[in-house]
Amino acid sequence: MSDTGSSANNQHPRLELKGITKAYPGVLANDRIDLKILPGEIHALLGENGAGKSTLVKIIYGVLKADAGTIRWNGDLIDIATPHAARKLGIGMIFQHFSLFEAMTVTENIALSMPGRQNMADLSKRIVEISENYGLPLQPDRRVHTLSVGEKQRIEIVRCLLQDPKLLIMDEPTSVLTPQEADKLFLTLRRLSEEGVSILYISHKLDEIRSLCHKATIMRGGKYISECDPTVETAKSLAEMMIGADLKAPKHDEARERGPVRLKIHNMNLDSTDQFGVDLNLINFEVRSGEILGIAGVAGNGQVELLEALSGEALCNNPAEILLENEPIGNLGPAQRRKRGLAFVPEDRLGHGSVPEMSLVENAFLSAYGQKKLIKNGFIDTKKTRQYAKEIVEAFDVRTAGVSHAAESLSGGNLQKFIVGREMLQDPQLIIIAHPTWGVDAGAAAAIHQAIIDLAAKGAAVLVVSQDLDELFAISNRMAVIAEGRLSVSRNVQELSIEEIGLLMGGTSGSDSKKEFESVA
């Protein structure tokens, strides 16, 4: 693991990207991205979800091929065709989700990823050597399923280090770690950096980046925004660059009367069932009749868990943690909550909000059969269900050749309109909408926003969870931010600035935002 960069090499950046462009159908994921990483530099790649970070990393690691642009490695123009080629150059990557065989030992797992046959005894010795050298304690004979998440990550790191990397790519490594484990990881990374290994560190956690990284490249909406020195920037200025200060000021019809509290969440705690999930920690908020509450946050900060708890797909430990019209519903399943006037639009249209291969008629039945009384004498009332599907299609301008067509045959925007319509036409008291316009064309997005505002105007309480700040500023009356399973206090949108939201989204600690999270509890 010695610094192999000769003095001649050191004049060149280890990796230099120029004008990297990658388009997917309908979206430019990377638009002329530049990136320069020096030997021994810890370089942050900072951006919101959907900023194009993972596309860029996949191009560097040879998983994807760029449409345009050049890659230079130690000054030489190269073409990274496959991950194998990337590894040969000395690029190692540690993914957020590990690829380990749970039933095998640490050594066996590492041997599997090494080229050729391995002498297991030698390999064990080398694993111990490296792990001691870099402060990554690992017992080579332990089976993976007995290890903690932090230890599993160490296997991945040691696996990379064994191949003597020159550049290590880490995709949000601390998202699965406890703060203590994260501190240990930082020590290791600093050590590697001193030895000349470059590290590309992907994250949206501003504090981490400021304390760890030498340089930061900021991306937004697929574009290169700037390169800066995070140690001299403030969390505020980084957040501004990450989110963009060019958001339009929201226009709001504040004359609207707000009614009584419809939904009240009181000290909700919930452990995630997913090992990569986020536990909910003392969530408190309420939604009043006639208002739209927006919850912002970077994906993977507890939104999935919060939505499951609200829809009833996950049940609360204490029923009184969720009060709908002052009645505890935390122990009721989705069907019973619907009966009490709750409607829900999930994030994933295909496979969660709808059954892809079923017709629109059947998908109309899916969540509306109780509210719309679509069962007669124990049998499905096909005629009435078909009528309801047609009603949705007409009222929400869903473009489809007919209601007998499968949900998966619709475009994203049209299917979303159908699902939103199906929920709204059940006259809900409270509607919870996750990412209402994610991947939806502008026309459909505008129609959905209008429908949400109209429904609130009629007196329903609306909760919108979204990553799209433009959207939230445009439609919500109040906003709160979820970060690491905790929800900030909600504030009127007029009183909020972009920086505040950005700081909250970055989960910065030790600043005002910490108080903001704690003041709720």
Next chain:
Amino acid sequence: MLLKIEKRPEASQLMVYATPILALILTIITGTVLFQLLGVDPVEGLRNFFIKPIDNTYGATELFVKATPLILCAIGLSVGFRANVWNIGAEGQLTLGAIFGGGVFVYFHDVDSVFLLPLMVVMGAIGGALWAAIPAFLKTRFNANEILTSLMLVYVALLILSLLVHGSWRDPDGFNFPESRLFSESATMPILLEGTRLHFGTIIALFAVLGTWIMLSKTLIGFQIKVIGAAPKAGGYAGFSQKKIVWFSLLFGGAMAGIAGVSEVSGPVGQLLPSISPGYGFTAIIVAFLGRLHPVGIVFAGLLMALTYLGGETAQINLGLPVAVTGVFQGMILFFLLACDVLVNFRFRFTLFGKAAS
């Protein structure tokens, strides 16, 4: 060059229904080669296998006799398969159905009542359902794989039957043969056509088909089964309980297989023997898939599979071929069906190494 298998954007609906026929044609072609290799004239072989068994009234009714347990088991299994519940143990549930149903006669052999047979059928359904309740419990409580548990229970069921007919249920006048008493008139399925073995069980099977069809297309529980099978998350979103569906589909499949077991012992078999089924419960898995998990498809698939049993027997008698021929033909049909399915849903593409299309 690299071979890549990628999913077709949309499978042709025509092909989805045409593949069972295509699979049959491929089986016949391969069968021709097989007969050739065995030194049998292929035309004669195929005639003996597919036509001769059913060119007379008795043969034709035998087709329904064999198809009855297959259709009953398959219709039960298809409900589970639709919900992604992989009950492989219909053979065991059939056996338990026969034990529970036959047990009623063993204990009431001197009772002559019109209620005896209905009671046997009900008890058979309960027996099959109870046997299927074990994998259902293990699945919902411990997340144990139902494929393994249901399959292993088949062998337990066969041993229980063997224990009973060798032991306490042995016919006292049976010269120590491992058999129960011969079932009396009132414990036997009524014959539908004089001079044949066509019995009332076939009617029960047809009602089961009709009932399942209505259940799947017209009721909430049927809708739930389809949703949970196709998109479990959407099922959770709608408030359908996955556990409930696991229980329902296993109990339903077990009950159907149990009825098949009673209809066999109180129909063509006529008593409890150590072996009461030539693997109907396993063949039913093929029947369910060959019939595209659709009730009507299952009727046709059941008849076809029944024909392979009859054809195998004819081929044994007339051509001196081994009994394994039946299994080979059944296996070929399933193999070709699955292979065709892969090609309907996926396509092969050759790509140059390292230039994989993104």
